[in-house]
Amino acid sequence: MDLEDIYVNVKNDDMKDITGPRTQNHSQDGGKDGKCRGRRCLVLMTVCLGLICVLLLVFITLQHITITAERDLLKSYKNTAEEFNHTIISLQDKNTDLMTEKDQLKNSFSSLNQKKMELETELRKLYERGKDRFFISSELKSWSESRQYCRDHGGDLVIINTEEKQKFISSLVKEIVWIGLSDIVNEGKMKWVDNSPLKQG
Incomplete structure (x- = not known):
């Protein structure tokens, strides 16, 4: 090597x-x-x-x-x-x-x-029926005093000249009231306050 x-x-x-x-x-x-x-x-x-x-x-x-x-x-x-x-x-x-x-x-x-x-x-x-107006007073008066009261207030006591009016008034009142019928002017001869005679009883 x-x-x-x-x-x-x-x-x-x-x-x-x-x-x-x-x-x-x-x-x-x-x-x-x-x-x-x-x-x-x-x-x-x-x-x-x-x-x-x-x-x-x-x-x-x-x-x-x-x-x-x-x-x-x-x-x-x-x-x-x-x-x-x-x-x-x-x-x-x-x-x-x-x-x-x-x-x-x-x-x-x-x-x-x-x-x-x-x-x-x-x-x-x-x-x-006549265009009536009704007033019922509760005061106790005589017929003459009642009529005078109505006149003082521009009216008068009611005149009942028909059967209908009578029924109507009867339906309104329950006590005894004055109506516009009397024999003051001629006793025994009943007349309404407008001097018309009573035609029916």
């Missing part, structure tokens, strides 16, 4: 020594880098899964809140609808009562209108 061969062997051995550990270091560094990358991926995946879980939890919570709010709103609408139905039924009952009362009032009005027409007819008959 000559010198050159030894040098090459030494060089090769040195190179083995140098490259061997280097290769080991290099492959150890590559393993460390791979482990770091795997850990980073694992952490990143864990964080992503955590975020997805949080987002799902927020979404489910919002859905629950929305569903609860919609359920409460639906219940509120249902209660409002029931109140409206009760109000409508109550108003319908009141309307029925008012319609019945209206019919009763209409009948009463018709009855009162009929009565009014009868009274107007009776009043017209009274006016046709």
Whole structure:
């Protein structure tokens, strides 16, 4: 072996020594880098899964809140609808009562209108009888005093010259009253205060 061969062997051995550990270091560094990358991926995946879980939890919570709010709103609408139905039924009952009362009032009005027409007819008959107006005093007086009282007030004692007038006067008075008939001027001969003779007994 000559010198050159030894040098090459030494060089090769040195190179083995140098490259061997280097290769080991290099492959150890590559393993460390791979482990770091795997850990980073694992952490990143864990964080992503955590975020997805949080987002799902927020979404489910919002859905629950929305569903609860919609359920409460639906219940509120249902209660409002029931109140409206009760109000409508109550108003319908009141309307029925008012319609019945209206019919009763209409009948009463018709009855009162009929009565009014009868009274107007009776009043017209009274006016046709000479448009007499009657006053009945509650004071006790003689015939002469009663006549004077009537004259002082622009009238005279009543003259009854029809059967209708007699019935009317009888319906007004419940006690004994003076009428405009006497025999003061000629005893035994009855005359009315307007000097007309008594035609009927």
